[in-house]
Amino acid sequence: MMDKGEEEPDKDKGNCNQNGSSSISDRLAELSGNMEEINRVKRKYPMKITRYYLDLIRSKDDPIWKQSVPAVEEVEDDFNVEDPLQEEEHTPVPYLVHKYPDRVLLLVSSMCAMYCRFCTRKRKVGRIQQIPLEDIFRAIDYIKEHKEVRDVVVSGGDPLMRADNEIEEILRRLREIPHLDIIRIGTRMPCVQPARITPHLVNILKKYHPLFMNIHFNHPNEITPESSAALKLLADGGVDPVHLPVPVYVQRANQPGQPGPVAGLTASSVCYRPVPYGYSKIPPGNSAADYFYPLPGAPPRKAQRQH
Ligand code: SF4
Numbered sequence: 277m278m279d280k281g282e283e284e285p286d287k288d289k290g291n292c293n294q295n296g297s298s299s300i301s302d303r304l305a306e307l308s309g310n311m312e313e314i315n316r317v318k319r320k321y322p323m324k325i326t327r328y329y330l331d332l333i334r335s336k337d338d339p340i341w342k343q344s345v346p347a348v349e350e351v352e353d354d355f356n357v358e359d360p361l362q363e364e365e366h367t368p369v370p371y372l373v374h375k376y377p378d379r380v381l382l383l384v385s386s387m388c389a390m391y392c393r394f395c396t397r398k399r400k401v402g403r404i405q406q407i408p409l410e411d412i413f414r415a416i417d418y419i420k421e422h423k424e425v426r427d428v429v430v431s432g433g434d435p436l437m438r439a440d441n442e443i444e445e446i447l448r449r450l451r452e453i454p455h456l457d458i459i460r461i462g463t464r465m466p467c468v469q470p471a472r473i474t475p476h477l478v479n480i481l482k483k484y485h486p487l488f489m490n491i492h493f494n495h496p497n498e499i500t501p502e503s504s505a506a507l508k509l510l511a512d513g514g515v516d517p518v519h520l521p522v523p524v525y526v527q528r529a530n531q532p533g534q535p536g537p538v539a540g541l542t543a544s545s546v547c548y549r550p551v552p553y554g555y556s557k558i559p560p561g562n563s564a565a566d567y568f569y570p571l572p573g574a575p576p577r578k579a580q581r582q583h
Contacts, residue, residue, distance in 0.1 A: 300330060307336045309345060317346030322402035324391045329468045332497060339495035343392055350393065358399045371407055372415035378426045380419060384412050384446055385432030389469040401433050409442060416449045423455045429490070431462040436472050440480055447484040462490045466517065467498050470506035478513035489517045 305311050314323070325344045332340045359365075366375040373381035386404045395401060419425050428450060435443065450459055461481075465472040466489075481487060489510060493499060510517050 300325060300327075303330060303333075304345060307333065307341070309336060310348075313348045314346045317348060317350050320351050321346065321393075321398050322391055324388065324402060326389050326469045328470065328502065329390055332500070334497070339497055343394065343494060344390055345393070347393060360396050363397075369415050369418045370411050372418055374418075374422070374425075377424050379428065380422075380425050381429045381431055382412070382415055382419070382446075382450075383407065383432050384430055384435045385437045387437045388432065388434040389437065389465060389472065392464065397433075406438075407433075409445070412446060413449065416446070416453075419450070419456065420453050426456060427458040427460070428456060429460045429462055434463050434465060435461050436463045436465040436477070440477055443477070444480045444483075447480070447487070451484045458486055458488070459484060460488045460490050460518075464492060466491050466503055466506040466510070467493050470500075470502040473506035473509050475509065475513075478509055478515060481510075482514045485514070487515060489515055491517050 301311060304314060317323075323344075323346050329340065329344055333344075334340070363373045363375070363381070366373050368374055371383040373383070375381070383400075384407060386400060386402070386407050388401055391398075391402055419428060430446065430450075435446075438446070447459065450456060481489075491507075493503070507517055
């Protein structure tokens, strides 16, 4: 249940779910999107976009479009794998990934405000109803029983798709675990639905330090007055946003081999106070291969797959 006065994260009527919303479809068609192709991809990998993020699209195939609108390569590229981070084989209890001795990944939401086309968890997001809280509490019990775990990344889906009181209950249970030092929340909300970052939410988050928020902005066009205000609210509230862009933007959202937007993004983000942490290097994911930054000296994609 939502607390009175809380903002329902998914109430944006502009969200386009798998069945589509005519206004968003109209906008994509207006921008010369190939609706037949978009709908074909959506049948395999759901599409959802906030009205806010949709309105950032300036033209077809711009960096915002490429991150949010289904591309036919997602279903045609034979390079992809379903579970590129091999999370399933490191899942001792549902919704918890324990791959490294001292840290775990806790999946608390199956939904996101927007389904990023480069997501490495496409096999999961947007496919089931919200994860039951009882299952999350069982995963937290696992952390309690494993004293070697010092660091938890709360992820999903997007954890901020949960109601504020649910987020608080999850954080409260995690913070009660004596051996757990660091809590990190992975979210794209400041970027794709900045209105979700409310004073009420920040007041909850700041009770559970040390707590960091891993955000990723992938292109300077995502730095807007609204997203800047959300970052400022977090920083002023004592929640440290850690800027962790994924290198997806260079390959599809930017132009390959042109570092300009990278520098621009980092400079812009520093102005709004997230700590630039580095770039996530993630292996090619399911239907996401076309988004990855071609690192200098890296073998061609087909060769990489053999390793
Ligand atoms: S917000 Fe995160 S989990 Fe959700 S689609 Fe984007 S990358 Fe995937």
